[in-house]
Amino acid sequence: MFELIRGDLNRLAPNGNASLRTLLAGLLSQGFQAILVYRFFSWLRRRGVSGQPLRFFCERLIEICCGISIPAACRIGKGLRIHHFGGIIFHPSVELGEGCTLYQGVTIGDRGGQGGAARVGNHVLLGAGAKIIGPIEIGDHCVVGANAVVTRNMPAGTTALGGACRFKYSDGRIE
Template structure:
């Protein structure tokens, strides 16, 4: 747990954990949500019961930060959540090391059935992106803002949202 938190702090600074990066993190809603996740995930992996405290703390974090990361998620070290709120992860989500999520990212199942995505290392997921279903996102992928991804992505590939085409009204 502590090695993961140290890597998370390092992502906030210049690549190494420092007091300045820690201070920046403690003021960041994304880092606050990550800390709560790390603690309760640690308890979950040790099979230490944490209910109802976990429920109350996770809901408080959801309300204050707008970020929902269930303790059952499997998240590698160095996670960074940029900006405030709207990040929702399904309990079966798997994230590799050094992933970056922007605001309003959803990683979920296909409408109440199946699992969620398995995402590789060093993946950047842009604002408003939706990753739906039990798919695999390869290492080094970039998912653009508002993209909807529902199929596997090979390593080092990019997914973008469909372009919006504006047409002038004929008069």
């Protein structure tokens, strides 16, 4: 758990030159507080300790205060960064790789009770208002643009653009 939190802390100042002010601002941000609550209760869950009713209370408090819902059942790699809080919702079966960045309004969910949720690779950026729907795979180093709705697999290194969700490949092709 502490290694994962250390990775999350390192994302607050990615260039390695974290000033005390940067560190304090990051620690006090709603996104980092939501990550800490998730990390603690996920750690307990992996050890067979439910943490109820404290987990329920803490997760609801984070949802009310920060607008972020990350269930303890999610599997998230180290280095998660939530830049702007609010409206971030994860399905319990979400898997997120290392070094991912989220902006406000991101939803990773299922298709209305059908199937699970997405598996997201390493170093993926999910822009403001991005929606990832269904049991799909998002490859490493992908970018999901603001307000894009992704309902199919994204190969590594691609970019999803806009509501129609066209993919921009690293070679310049757009589908």
